[in-house]
Amino acid sequence: MSSNEVIAALMSVLGEDIVSLGEGIAERRTEDWSGLRGEVPLALARPRSVAQVSEIMSICNHHRQPVVVQGGLTGLAGGACTSRGDIALSLERMNAIGAVDTISGTVTVEAGATLEAVQQAAEAAGLMFALDLGARGSCTIGGNLATNAGGVRVIRYGMAREHVLDVEAVLADGSVIGGLHRMVKNNTGYDLRNLMIGSEGTLGVITRAVLRLRPRPGAVATAWCGLADYAAVTRLLECAQRDLEAGVSAFEVMWPSFVDYVTGSVAGLRRPLGSRHGYYVLLEATGSQACAHQERFEGFLATMLENGVIENAAIAQSRADAQMFWRVRDSTADFPVTLPGLVAFDVSFSIADIGAAAQLCEREVSATWPGSIVLAYGHLGDGNLHLIVHVADADAQTVEDIEVLVYGIVRDFGGSVSAEHGIGAKKRDVLDHTRSADEIAAMHSIKRALDPFGVLNPRKVLPG
Ligand SMILES: Cc1cc2nc3c(=O)[nH]c(=O)nc-3n(C[C@H](O)[C@H](O)[C@H](O)COP(=O)(O)OP(=O)(O)OC[C@H]3O[C@@H](n4cnc5c(N)ncnc54)[C@H](O)[C@@H]3O)c2cc1C
Incomplete structure (x- = not known):
């Protein structure tokens, strides 16, 4: 027709x-x-x-x-x-946000509501919507769920799918699924909610969701730490998860090239520590009572310093200090302007492998394209590495060669070609670096069953 x-x-x-x-x-x-x-x-x-x-x-x-x-x-x-x-x-x-149900700790929202508006609605009701990422002012709940977004609090609260009790979606033929249930337990047949989450608009249109809210932490303590090597970074993570009773809510690692680049190129950013180190960690932990929590947090860092796990640390004494640390980490939003034509990677490895994998990527890229810029940072507690590669005046072939090199390293380490951003149109050709032929065939079968004419987001996610 x-x-x-x-x-x-x-x-x-x-x-x-x-x-x-x-x-x-x-x-x-x-x-x-x-x-x-x-x-x-x-x-x-x-x-x-x-x-x-x-x-x-x-x-x-x-x-x-x-x-x-x-x-x-x-x-x-x-x-x-x-x-x-x-x-x-x-x-x-379709951006309406329903009344917060403070007893079940839920809110039912339309998919077009922005993440920030949902966070604000939860906060106004004395609760917290714990999903958080840099694009919060523009990204929508529908997009967050369709990509199963991660962000900076995954280590404590999980990916987007952990924040959802039910999803309503319209399938390719116009039928509507999802009862907008508000209970945690619902083992009734196949989990259609989780099939929709992460399907990137290829299996259904998410129209509404019942989101799970959490109690707001009474206190948040934040520090910027300098460490000598990758072994110290994993040791700090291990100790923080064991010793900070109320839990680590963010563990963001930045390689020195990243910190040097952003503090040198983004206006208004300054280095949180005067000293230089092999790695930097933005550590955040939540607790219930402000004074006692801050004291315990500072005591923990003092022990880490004494034991030689960290070399130096700046501890936020105010919300403004903490925001200043986070601005360094969130300055990635400026990259498309300061590094036009950059090639960005969102990959994951086992935590033990990240240090070696990042080093190999950096070494191979620099050897192949002398003068290139390689910036590494990531949500280390989740095994998620973000890598930015910039080669001046790179043409399409160079971009392809950079991708072949980095995704090849990801495959060799048994990592994932997409940690949190999804496959979309960009990574269809490397899906098989992480998923087996049988897994991809099963995905095609699901797609054919729910969308037999392939009308929903064709040429996305699945290869071929
Ligand atoms: C500065 C910045 C920081 C970011 N940080 C992070 C981060 O830390 N972690 C992370 O995971 N991502 C991050 N992202 C990526 C992005 O914000 C997320 O992927 C976000 O979840 C996308 O939401 P959106 O509404 O913009 O979706 P869109 O970009 O509009 O769409 C994304 C995908 O979802 C599908 N989709 C959108 N809405 C629906 C719907 N209602 N039903 C079905 N399918 C739908 C689209 O077809 C598409 O495939 C960042 C992006 C930027 C620009």
Whole structure:
């Protein structure tokens, strides 16, 4: 069937309030933060209700029309980028946040609500939505769940899927699944909620979710530590997890090249420590009572210093100090501006392997492209390494060669080519570095069963 027929059907059922064409969409972004180029789609649908999402999918499925779901377009894998013949389905108008249920510790939200708005709603009710990442002001709950986002608190609270009790989603044929249950225990057959989470818009359109809230910690202590070598970093992690009773809530590791680069290139950032070290760790631990917690935290760091695990530490004495440490870590949002054409990697290894794997990547890249910039940092407690490679004036072949080199090292170490950003359009060709042929075949079977005509986010996630 022609694109004219599908547009006519959408217009007649939903009208131009919901479906925009031509100039109405030409100015819109067609791509996410991945650096991949998008094209202006055939049409943009901005439904206001689950029923309208269902109508849109039913019509598109009938006409075999490709649909790309879009949230806040902050994704880093190209999953939300559109091609010319696609229909973009944006959840931006479905952003309502329901009343917080303080007894069950839940809130039911529409998928277009931003992460930050949900965090604020939880905080206003005296609770916390513990998922957190740098794009919080723009990314949406739908995008967070569709990518199973991680972020800076995974070590304590887990990935996005750990924050969800139920998900409502519209399947390719327009049917609606998910009862928006608010209980933790629900062992009733296949776990459709977890099938939708992490499926990057290829199995269904997430429309609403019941999110799990946590008690807000009474106290947060933060320190910036300098360490000599990778063995000391893993020792600090081990001791912190054992000795900080209330728990480590962030363990962010930065290699010296990263700290030198961002403090030298991003305005207003300064080094938290005057001394130089082989590694830097931003350590955060939560507790219940402010004074006692801070005392215990400082006592722990003093022991680490005495035992030679850390060489030096700056302990935040105020919220402003802690924010200053976090600004160094979060300055990655400036990379696309300061390092245009960069190649970014979000990979994972066993914690024991990260030091050696990062060193090998750095050595091989520098040897192959002298003068290149390699910056390493990561959520080490989760085995997650982020690597930024910048080669001046890199052409498409150079970018491909950099990817082949780094993903080859990931495969050789038995790591994952995507720790938290997803596969999207960017990493389909290297999915087999981490997943076996049988696993990929099983994924194709699931896709065919739920979306037999392949209308949801074609050319994303699965190879071929
Ligand atoms: C500065 C910055 C920092 C970041 N930090 C982190 C981090 O620490 N950890 C991390 O994991 N990610 C991080 N990201 C990546 C990004 O923010 C996350 O992937 C986020 O979850 C994407 O949400 P979004 O609403 O922008 O989704 P989009 O980019 O719009 O879409 C992402 C994918 O989800 C699909 N999708 C979107 N909404 C829906 C829906 N309602 N139903 C079904 N599919 C849908 C899209 O089709 C696409 O495949 C960061 C990004 C930036 C720019």
